[in-house]
Amino acid sequence: MTIAIHESALIRHFNTRKEVLRAWEEAIDCRSSPFRGYKMPDSRLYIEHPTFLDSIVDLILTNERHVFLRGPVGSGKSTLMLLALRDLPTLADRRGNKFVTGYVGMTGLYEKQMSAAIADSLRIKYRRSWESSQIIEAVAKESLRRYVQDKCRTALFIEDVADNQEAAFHKLRYLADLPTEEMVDSYRDGTLDEPIITLIMSGTVEYWNAMLNFLPQIAHRTEPLDVPPLDDQKAKEFVGRRLAYAKGKIDAFDSNNYDLYPFNEKTIEIINRAARGNPRDIRMLARGCQQVAAEKFRQSGNPAVTLEIAKLVTEAYVSILKEVY
Numbered sequence: 001m002t003i004a005i006h007e008s009a010l011i012r013h014f015n016t017r018k019e020v021l022r023a024w025e026e027a028i029d030c031r032s033s034p035f036r037g038y039k040m041p042d043s044r045l046y047i048e049h050p051t052f053l054d055s056i057v058d059l060i061l062t063n064e065r066h067v068f069l070r071g072p073v074g075s076g077k078s079t080l081m082l083l084a085l086r087d088l089p090t091l092a093d094r095r096g097n098k099f100v101t102g103y104v105g106m107t108g109l110y111e112k113q114m115s116a117a118i119a120d121s122l123r124i125k126y127r128r129s130w131e132s133s134q135i136i137e138a139v140a141k142e143s144l145r146r147y148v149q150d151k152c153r154t155a156l157f158i159e160d161v162a163d164n165q166e167a168a169f170h171k172l173r174y175l176a177d178l179p180t181e182e183m184v185d186s187y188r189d190g191t192l193d194e195p196i197i198t199l200i201m202s203g204t205v206e207y208w209n210a211m212l213n214f215l216p217q218i219a220h221r222t223e224p225l226d227v228p229p230l231d232d233q234k235a236k237e238f239v240g241r242r243l244a245y246a247k248g249k250i251d252a253f254d255s256n257n258y259d260l261y262p263f264n265e266k267t268i269e270i271i272n273r274a275a276r277g278n279p280r281d282i283r284m285l286a287r288g289c290q291q292v293a294a295e296k297f298r299q300s301g302n303p304a305v306t307l308e309i310a311k312l313v314t315e316a317y318v319s320i321l322k323e324v325y
Helices: 009-027 050-062 077-090 111-121 132-148 166-176 181-186 205-214 232-246 265-275 279-300 307-316 318-324
Strands: 066-070 098-104 152-158 197-203 222-226
Touching (some): 009 279, 050 077, 066 077, 066 205, 098 111, 111 132, 111 166, 132 166, 197 205, 265 279, 265 307, 279 307
Parallel strands (some): 066 197
């Protein structure tokens, strides 16, 4: 018996919209959507804030305080952390120490889950049957060995740190306090005269306040740095870089001279005002403009994102953006 499969409404709309969007992208010489999300960020898409980056680098170099990147969802905290995670192992501090990096991106972790995630990210072996305290002790011993023998400091990146179980915080506190007095006493030559692990954490203002309440011992030795929003000029560069990336021309991108077509300066200013300088929301609104412009392109043959389209999209998304903020 043969069952006839008819094209459903969803399939028809899916294929039609795919063709409409693809036609718009081809009209502006893009190989893919300029505003798609990427799991792993590309440094060529990053919009630099020199003063903000200087603050992060100074904290890591002086090695006196831990770092908390503070900002709303979508502000670029994860992008910055992943880029730093990639680049730090290629650098050295003022003493010549290199960096071993680990990254914990999972949230809602219990005590043992946090301990195991830290050990896994730092490539430290342990037995699955071990208790959380045994795993963290193994992390501490290996971090000490790496510092003394390999001349490597440990930089541990933890996303949305306060979105974990309270007991998990105490494992971070132990690592943040290293070296212990016993470790220092065993190296009386001054080898251990600075922290051997730097915590680089991220989260919203609410997460920072939670850490102040639940883990003041770390919070009081941590510098919160607010991720700056994009001003209009940087928002234009943000869109320009994504357009160049989608066209395969990012390596030739000139931050002083770049093309915004099919957008223009006024449309991006409207988008940025609605997004409040938040990169994720700029991308969301630009993608909304793309969808409307693609439909108009099918009707008129003009792929431009006009002021009318930008205003229409930002007004349509206003309720969503209010919920976010």
